[in-house]
Amino acid sequence: MASSIENNNEKLTLKSSDGEEFLVEKHVALQSTLLQNMLDSDCSSADVIPLPKIDARTLALVLGYCKKHADASSSKQGELNSFDSEFLKDMDMGALFNLVLAANFMEIKGLLDIAAQKIADTIKDKPHQEVREIFHVENDYTPEEEAAVREENRWAFEGFP
Amino acid sequence: MDGGGDLTATSFNDLPADVVMDILSRLPAKTLIRFSSVRKSFYSLIRTPIFISKHLHFHSFNTSHLLIVPQNLSSGNPCSLLCDNDTNTRQATFDLPPKTKTPTAEVLGSSNGLVSIVDRFGLQQAVYLWNPSICRYKTLPPSCFSEQLKNWSTYAVIGFGFCEFDSDYKVVRVVYRPDCGNFMGKVKPEVEVYSLKKDSWSKVAGIVVPRVAESGSVAFANGGVHWLAAKKILTAFEVILVFDLKDEVFRELGLPKKLVKVFEERAMGLVSFHIKEFGGSVSLFVNCFPSDESCSVWWMKEYGNAKSWTKQFTVVLPHGKVDRVFVFTKSGKIIAETYDRKLVSYDPEKENVQDIVLGDGRFGALGTFTESLVMLERRKRTFF
Numbered sequence: 001m002a003s004s005i006e007n008n009n010e011k012l013t014l015k016s017s018d019g020e021e022f023l024v025e026k027h028v029a030l031q032s033t034l035l036q037n038m039l040d041s042d043c044s045s046a047d048v049i050p051l052p053k054i055d056a057r058t059l060a061l062v063l064g065y066c067k068k069h070a071d072a073s074s075s076k077q078g079e080l081n082s083f084d085s086e087f088l089k090d091m092d093m094g095a096l097f098n099l100v101l102a103a104n105f106m107e108i109k110g111l112l113d114i115a116a117q118k119i120a121d122t123i124k125d126k127p128h129q130e131v132r133e134i135f136h137v138e139n140d141y142t143p144e145e146e147a148a149v150r151e152e153n154r155w156a157f158e159g160f161p
Numbered sequence: 162m163d164g165g166g167d168l169t170a171t172s173f174n175d176l177p178a179d180v181v182m183d184i185l186s187r188l189p190a191k192t193l194i195r196f197s198s199v200r201k202s203f204y205s206l207i208r209t210p211i212f213i214s215k216h217l218h219f220h221s222f223n224t225s226h227l228l229i230v231p232q233n234l235s236s237g238n239p240c241s242l243l244c245d246n247d248t249n250t251r252q253a254t255f256d257l258p259p260k261t262k263t264p265t266a267e268v269l270g271s272s273n274g275l276v277s278i279v280d281r282f283g284l285q286q287a288v289y290l291w292n293p294s295i296c297r298y299k300t301l302p303p304s305c306f307s308e309q310l311k312n313w314s315t316y317a318v319i320g321f322g323f324c325e326f327d328s329d330y331k332v333v334r335v336v337y338r339p340d341c342g343n344f345m346g347k348v349k350p351e352v353e354v355y356s357l358k359k360d361s362w363s364k365v366a367g368i369v370v371p372r373v374a375e376s377g378s379v380a381f382a383n384g385g386v387h388w389l390a391a392k393k394i395l396t397a398f399e400v401i402l403v404f405d406l407k408d409e410v411f412r413e414l415g416l417p418k419k420l421v422k423v424f425e426e427r428a429m430g431l432v433s434f435h436i437k438e439f440g441g442s443v444s445l446f447v448n449c450f451p452s453d454e455s456c457s458v459w460w461m462k463e464y465g466n467a468k469s470w471t472k473q474f475t476v477v478l479p480h481g482k483v484d485r486v487f488v489f490t491k492s493g494k495i496i497a498e499t500y501d502r503k504l505v506s507y508d509p510e511k512e513n514v515q516d517i518v519l520g521d522g523r524f525g526a527l528g529t530f531t532e533s534l535v536m537l538e539r540r541k542r543t544f545f
Contacts, residue, residue, distance in 0.1 A: 055169065058169075097171070097173070097176060112180075116180070116184045120185070125192075135174075137174055139200055150198055153194045156191050
């Protein structure tokens with residue numbers, strides 16, 4: 001019992017791809033299933049855990065989310081929900097993409113969920129031409145193909161350009 | 162951790178496939194159809210069985226809708242999709258498939274995004290599967306028993322549901338020929354099952370089962386199709402006949418003793434009943450005429466255990482008696498039609514009644530509904 005309390009105060013260091021180090025409390029890091037598995041299998045005896053795929057800017061955001069969720073008691077769901085929406089509020093699509101990638105890689109289910117939902121909500125009511133711009137994807141249809149696909153689904157375009 | 166570069170993305174194309182699916186599966190079906198035009202990979206992805214099933218899974222857990230259908234499908238009135246919440250606001254309307262707009266067609270039920278429509282009294286005995294979310298429907302192939310069905314004294318009952326085990330939509334048709342058994346007893350009907358995956362009917366070895374009334378109410382619950390059935394006299398229901406869509410066999414469930422007595426004592430016209438799915442089991446709505454002013458609701462608390470039938474509550478409305486009960490919503494409310502033709506939502510816990518105003522016309526079948534892309538993969542473009 002005593003050891004688990006001690007563990008709560010344990011800290012570990014995470015290192016981003018661009019070399020920045022973050023000192024985090026263990027219970028905050030445990031929000032990530034990836035880190036949890038690493039700590040369980042004891043392959044983290046090193047002082048510093050490198051996260052060579054995640055840059056400092058994204059990692060800072062991820063850890064901010066983890067800290068809030070690790071510290072909040074389960075009875076404060078409403079507070080967490082408003083934190084979540086505030087957290088993502090002004091984030092641009094590039095930052096959301098990086099966040100969703102990091103959450104996916106570090107296996108943080110809650111964060112993956114809200115970031116994916118935010119991306120979906122952003123494009124939901126947009127015309128498909130605008131979605132290409134928001135997502136930075138090319139239109140690979142020929143004009144004939146595009147017309148044919150649109151014709152096939154004409155009913156779904158009501159009210160859209 | 163191979164150090165193969167940062168996980169950074171500037172384009173949606175840089176995201177891994179499972180993340181792409183996670184994001185897109187959250188969108189409504191109609192939006193996804195429209196986004197087929199974004200680029201070719203969007204078009205193909207939303208038509209793959211794995212995406213369709215992920216999308217269905219997300220929406221059956223996270224969204225809840227009610228589908229309201231006009232009583233007369235030939236009336237020209239559309240179906241309405243309502244939010245299953247306190248406001249019951251209308252989210253969309255769907256026009257019925259043209260072929261099904263006949264006075265003899267009726268909606269059988271909805272399961273996992275598909276609606277089944279049957280034209281039992283039409284000459285073709287046609288069955289349709291319709292996905293309103295993507296404006297697509299298909300006509301099922303002719304019955305194995307088409308010849309028998311042409312005989313006016315033959316009748317058939319039909320049930321529909323989604324079989325989790327096979328991830329398949331199935332329709333069961335039970336055909337009672339005039340020579341299949343004594344009118345007053347158990348009978349041996351002809352049985353066939355349609356599978357959407359196989360897109361064909363196959364015969365199931367018939368066994369002697371209690372008889373289901375032609376116009377009886379049908380419910381899909383706990384993996385099976387349920388009808389009230391009679392062992393002796395057609396009007397006196399004694400059991401629930403279940404057709405299990407996984408094992409494709411019949412089973413029987415006992416009814417509450419008190420109700421069996423009610424069915425025995427009263428002629429058919431004086432008791433109206435509806436069998437409905439609720440909480441993974443079956444429930445019965447019973448209306449007795451003319452004495453009772455209320456409609457009683459029974460629930461088989463523990464599926465399969467006849468001793469667990471309990472009378473849950475009676476529906477008491479301040480205005481007008483309940484004529485027909487349509488559905489138990491996920492939140493435990495009842496959507497019903499009163500004798501003065503009002504559609505109401507009744508909350509049995511709070512004993513609170515709310516009118517649902519949808520315009521003209523009477524309403525027929527109604528059910529909880531999940532939007533889906535099921536049946537979209539059936540048409541493929543050649544240029545990909």
